[in-house]
Amino acid sequence: MSDLLRRLLTAWRMELRLVVPHWSYPLMLLGWWALVAYVFSIQSLISPEAALKGNPGAFSVGLSALAALLLGAFVAGRSQRVRFAALEETFPTGAEVLLGRWLACLVALLPTQVAAVVLASRIGPATSLWRGLPTFVLEAGITLAFAVSVGWLFVTWLGPRRWVYLLLAGGWLSSLGWDVFFGGQGPSIPGSDLLDVLRTASIRYEELWGRLMEGERPVWFNLFYAGLAALFVALVVARVTARRNRRAPLIPAAFALAALMLTASAATAYVRQAQAWASQAITVESIQPPEPAATVTSPVVVDAWEIAADLTDPASPRFDARLTLRAAGNEPISTVTLTLHHDLEITSSSVPHExxxxxxxxxxxxxxxxxxxxxxxxxxxGELWTLVQAFRPLPDPLVFTTERGVRLPFFAGWYPVPGEELGGPDTSGVLHPPGRFVLTVSVPRGWGVCTNLPATGETTFASDRATWAVLYASPRLRTERVGASTIIAPEAILPTARAVIPNYEALLAEYASFFPIAAPDGVTLAVLDSFAGMADHTPPAGDQPLVVISQNTPEDLMESTGGHRYFISDALAADLWVLAGGDTGATTPRAGISEYLWIRHRVGTDPAQFEQALLANGGSYTAPIARALLAIENQRGVEGVREVIARMIAEGASLQDLEPDQIAGWIEEVGGAR
Amino acid sequence: MEIVIEELSKHYGSVRALDGVSLRVPGGMFGLLGPNGAGKTTLMRILVTLLAPTSGRVTIGGIDVMRDPAKVRARLGYIPQEFGFYRSLNAYEMLDYIGTMKRIPPRERKRQVEAVLEEVNLTADAKRRVGTYSGGMKQRLGIAQALLGDPDLLVVDEPTAGLDPEERIRFRNLLVRISGRRTVLLSTHIVADVEASCTGLAVLRQGRLAFAGTPEELVERARGRVWLVEVEPGEWDEVASRVQVVSSRTVGGRVQLRVVADENPLGRGVPVEPGLEDGYLAVSGSAQREEWLVHV
Structure with missing residues (x-):
């Protein structure tokens, strides 16, 4: 071992020896761990990786940054404070002592992250933890190194004064307000979130896509703070070296220059991407999942799509589409208008096109x-890339084909649809007239595929009456059969989803008894991302109701018996309606049945309790329909309600034009209520 | 190891802590005397590379302190006026750490640490936390750390300040014992410390060199200028305003003063044999700028 390395290690060991056994160190760790545990207990925890790369992990690192600032300052000033500096300044040492101590600070702080890692490991599979851990440790290391360096720099320049600690703590506190000042509440300056060292404003982790939603920003962010940490350390070393050696500190200065260049380059790249995204983004009021609603009108309909999607190069997918067009009007047609995303270049066509x-x-x-x-x-x-900017300061990619994932929602225009309208993330999506849709997808090895079409094989999907189609592909996505039901979810969420499938099946069985024609054998549960694409009221997948939930609503998964969220109930009821042949446009009678089933599931058929629950449900628009159905059940039993629902399905379109009170009257009439 | 100081100045704004000091210390144990604020600590801190002078040059063993401070540090042991250790460590751990910082190879370090602990009589307390040490023990530990690496030059700044008389004498003797083949530069304002141990000395006054030479030469500076004079208590103030009073005692209702003065005070003084303290007062009282080359 070289002499220099020996001194560095000795300084490192000595500083650890001074920090760790001190009574305040375990106390600090316990306090930090308790706070992190509290935050984990109140956060939505999806997977170990999501916890580490998302808000809980960022909180853990951010909280430790305060300790890093203070410990850095404390250690930097220790020698002066105890007047050992008077001796050690005359020792024949160089920057290695300072670096050893700095490193010891960093190592001493890493255990502050133990709680986050342990708590994250309890959320889901180990594979997810291992996938998130390296990045978490690296980013925690960078943030802590940065904070230690800031504390060190302040004390080196200002001396080990008590107010320096207050200054540092104040700086840390003010960074907590970043999200308020420059996030949702404040002005949006593209790239300004780079200065949000605690990452409160920039986290976009999605279990399905990882950090794809943040683009390359995390890389530049990390390099920026790594560069700053290196720069501050180099400045401290340069200052100390210059003072002690009485000559220009060429090596530290060169190192500082390199760190400055790294910092500047990373900042430039970060801001450039943020600005580019901001300029590309389509501004919308909301990106809540819209529901495909209105059907496009076109003189031509597509009776059948047969599409082979080659996503083996996911950044630039190729499509082979065979369509059967039919003239739907009364006049002969010589030109056909279809819609296809303009970024998809047509390489061949069986007919001339413009x-x-x-x-x-x-x-x-x-x-x-x-x-x-x-x-x-x-x-x-071709490559698709659509950014949408809603209320958040940073835009989100909603349509993309990248090496890390392919997301083609129903409004993406990824296959030719009749007419001239696609809809969009902020409007009700547009349905095309129903047609047979056969989709074959080729993906890279290990990737999973998700569409709203029923699966006929591992990578083939088909529906006889598709009115819209989405295509998601991700290396994280998995499809799993659980008995008769199906789960489509990111790998890390599968165990959780698997555990709650029986609850969905139980609810489905209860509801299905009112829709004998539907006869579903199970449910398909898709846990996707938190953006528009697969709508809440996605039509059934084959013979199964399809419940699509966001990764950000894991409570829907977590809840056991009793208290399923209303919208899951509603999704099941809506799909049973469709499976039984109900008109998708007959939303009012359908919603009335849904509310009846939901309240009945929760409180039973006692009229008083039912009424109370209805009121508690907000006294909804469709309450009269629910009341009327209950009255039928209480007079004629479940069989009576089945008959009424069957009539409602048969006459759904005409009922849609009636008010709920009128529909309730109609129910009492056809149900033979006394 | 020879120290050569040439025209050394250090200014803090308009304050001249050192003002054109030139001095040569050829080796041995050398005392640096001067009242508080005379510039002793500033000079020491420049010698041990802690401070950069405003102007002038210092070489230690031929090495320029300003141009090559790292080389100077490699041959240096320093005990500052005020210093501390990590209180939670014991003496052995502290010295072992310092030994590493002084680039002593691992095997040699263990031997040296034990040797210096023995030297300063701290072997029995080597495993005690430094935070529990008395002032004297800390000073001895200070010497121990300075001795690590067997330095050619030992710089000791006001080492006996704050020590009780017994510890002071023990400390002084220790310095003499270890001075041996080294150069020991002892800065103090206590004349007795120098008198008991140094073969050469210099006196600083208000940043300037007031004397440099041997203790005997300093004593000679006062020869014929030291008087014993008895005065009435009422005369004290008048005498003290005209001459430097070295000491005083009351004898039979009168006050017997030992003074340094060019003329016989009040015409009734009795000349006496001068001592080092008299010599010190004799030179530190006259602030003319002088440059000496000292040959001890």
């Missing part, structure tokens, strides 16, 4: 007589 933005106009070789069909073969491909 493009104008998203609109694709096809010239048919012969006019298409009313009711006649025409086959169309298109190949196309």
């Amino acid at each position: 493009r104008d933005g998203d609109v694709l106009t096809l010239a048919l070789p012969e006019p298409l007589a009313p009711g006649a069909t025409q086959d169309l073969h298109l190949t196309y491909g």
